[in-house]
Amino acid sequence: MSRAGTVEGRERLRLFCALTLADGVVAQLSEWQADELAGGGRVVAHEHLHLTLAFLGARPAGELAAIGSALRDAATAVAGPIVLEPVRYRETRSVGMLVLADEDGRATRLAVDLHERLERLGVYEPEKRPWLPHVTVLRFRRPPRLRPALPDLGRFSPSGAAVYHSLLRPTGAQYDVLERVALGG
Numbered sequence: 186m187s188r189a190g191t192v193e194g195r196e197r198l199r200l201f202c203a204l205t206l207a208d209g210v211v212a213q214l215s216e217w218q219a220d221e222l223a224g225g226g227r228v229v230a231h232e233h234l235h236l237t238l239a240f241l242g243a244r245p246a247g248e249l250a251a252i253g254s255a256l257r258d259a260a261t262a263v264a265g266p267i268v269l270e271p272v273r274y275r276e277t278r279s280v281g282m283l284v285l286a287d288e289d290g291r292a293t294r295l296a297v298d299l300h301e302r303l304e305r306l307g308v309y310e311p312e313k314r315p316w317l318p319h320v321t322v323l324r325f326r327r328p329p330r331l332r333p334a335l336p337d338l339g340r341f342s343p344s345g346a347a348v349y350h351s352l353l354r355p356t357g358a359q360y361d362v363l364e365r366v367a368l369g370g
Contacts, residue, residue, distance in 0.1 A: 202346065203235040205345045206320070210338060214231070214283070214322065221336075225325065227357065235347075237321075252306070256299060258302060260295065266369070267295065268287075269343070271283050275319070276331065278328065281331065346367075348366075349362055
């Protein structure tokens with residue numbers, strides 16, 4: 186694990202754990218967003234595209250090392266590559282997302298393992314619904330009811346995992362990577 190960001194002087198951090206995307210996948214998604222989602226709302230910036238594994242909310246900064254360790258341990262336990270593929274575009278009340286098929290269920294097993302580890306640490310309360318592999322690609326006030334063609338990503342693998350710090354700004358959230366983690370043993 187490498188420390189990619191710092192949090193000096195902050196008592197509470199708004200944290201989440203996520204799978205990161207390779208630069209080539211991000212570039213293709215960004216191009217697709219510009220072609221298919223323009224005018225539908227606020228397109229998620231390319232540097233913010235990821236697959237959230239667990240949103241932790243505001244946590245004491247002193248918990249960061251244990252959270253990073255839980256992510257590292259769960260990521261190390263993944264046997265074989267995680268393979269994802271776009272299957273549909275979906276809108277909720279406030280976001281548009283690209284839902285992904287999780288070949289062999291490795292991403293889902295990673296998410297469930299991480300959730301259990303974080304719950305044991307007392308830093309995470311599991312959601313009632315099952316984890317859904319997806320990338321949030323659009324934010325809006327009212328669903329635009331788009332029906333975009335899917336991006337031609339084919340099958341792809343995440344580039345790794347990370348613990349992110351989410352800073353809320355008037356222009357939207359800013360995500361800073363605090364810890365990077367490799368996938369697999």
